[in-house]
Amino acid sequence: MSTNTAKSSNIAPDTKTHLLETGYQLIAKKGFTAVGIKQILDTAGVPKGSFYHYFASKEVFGEAIIDTYFTHYKTRLDIIERQDINAQQKIYNYFQNWYDTQQNGCDDGKCLVVKLSAEVADMSEPMRIALNAGYQQTVNWLSDQIKAGWADGSILQPDNIAAESIAKRWYFAWLGASLIAKISQTNTPLAEVWQMTTSQLGR
Template identity: 75%
Template sequence: MSIPNAIKHTQTDSALSNIALSNTRDHLLTTGYKLIAQKGFTAVGIKQILDTAGVPKGSFYHYFASKEAFGEAIISHYFTQYKQRLNIIGSQDVSAQQKLYDYFQNWYDTQQSGCDHEKCLVVKLSAEVSDMSEPMRKVLHTGYQQTITWLATQIKAGWVDGSVPHPANVAAESMAKRWYFAWLGASLVTKISQTDTPLAEAWLMTTTAMGR
């Protein structure tokens, strides 16, 4: 093998190795998310994550210093993907009201008592980890603020295009917080009551406020 070809071969092997490492990390995050979304953070141990993912223990600690660091990475990864979904909704060629409607329709569909695997991670982890892990609390806070900002942007756009009623003396950010906090609370009560009534009430309140 000539020197240039040897260099090229080494570079290719390095690139493939980097892809494999990235895939392993993503696989751990995806597996961990599914387990934690179903059972909660404290109920899922590292061994269960590794056994389910089929990844050796050494690989886990190559990426994550601790289970807490792993949880923080899962939340961050979740919100990165969540932002992509928000961008898709926001890019639709429809009224701002319809974008808001689609967003809350998806929340309603995925938070009903009979659905487990797509539960919002914020709902699942907010009460559980906020007191036990400051890093995880901070990344949860940053993530939900991202969503509130997006909601406020759509509300403002709805006021401009006339598709969303504009109440007097209420800022878009305040309205976005009211809606988000109401839905977060409704989702938690849905888990407690094992009925969809809290979500139905939040749905009625929100759609009425957005003029549907």
């Protein structure tokens, strides 16, 4: 009995992770509603029972994908945070990466938030809440970097504008530009917000 338990504990997390990774790749490309559980299972090579062992529904699965995505996203933010550079450069590097990765269409590594934000906001409250929490995580990180930039002198502090307000304006602008870039199939929206952000950073 103890041996079986040990085997289960070793195998189970890998199966769950594999399902989440497969679902992420499919949903990031096609959207949440366009991807069915059968397609996820067929692509992952996992039996139906394994899916429902971990996820009570497709909605719960979608929420888990979003949570996992933002956990990995936070790791990337932490890497930038630990760099031995001033706060302005950290923000610049963050948006440089966004600009570089969001150009030339969407693939499974780029557009999960852009793709899901409008799609699931009205159809799934748990997924909406997960997306909102992830967005707020990023806004909080940007706000902290702006404050650090004011403190180290690398960013000019404007009068009567809170750091969180600036962070929200930038994030909203970039999220919107990514959506319009997807719709228009041009990189112009991203180029515009990149120019705006770097100008406001004093670059």
